[in-house]
Amino acid sequence: MHLQTIQDRIYDIRGQKVMLDFDLARLYETETRTLKQAVRRNIDRFPDDFMFELTQEEYNSLRSQVVTLKNTGRGKHSKYLPFAFTEQGVAMLSSVLSSSKAIEINIQIVRAFVFLRQYALSHKDITDKLQELESKYDQQFKDVYEAINYLLEKDHRETTQKERQRIGYKRA
DSSP: OOHHHHHTTEEEETTEEEEEHHHHHHHHTSOHHHHHHHHHHTGGGOOTTTEEEOOHHHHHHHHHHOHHHHHHOTTTTOSSOOEEEOHHHHHHHHHHOOSHHHHHHHHHHHHHHHHHHHHHHHTHHHHHHHHHHHHHHHHHHHHHHHHHHHHHHHHHHHHHHHHSOOOSOOOO
16 A cells, blocks of 8 residues: 555544545445444544544535545445544554454554654745745735725726716806
């Protein structure tokens, strides 16, 4: 299994990097219902910071953003909303699913999460610089936009003033 394949299945939901139950089931080569059943039997091992169930709005938003969910039809007619597992939740899955395939895939998934964390930390300076530039130029564009609006309003007032119908006596 390639690292990129796993990284493509890591989503940012509620400000956390997570993997969805149907993606994990596919990687573990098991059915989604089997994975969910194992999790429900051991729900004490999965506090809210390890796993949470998506809301319908979150799931619809995710489906509209992620092309692969649309193209493959994954979860299209799902009876239940998917579980989202954080890095810790994925690690906990290895104790619930004890097959050799699950352990092997779990190691690769943890490596993918670690890689993403290291990548984010190494590029934090670039992100900070981009945010600084964005805020600086946002203000400049806002000032230009306000100036253009002022000039357009002024021109509109002058034009309507000239074109209005005059009232009263006309001088000859």
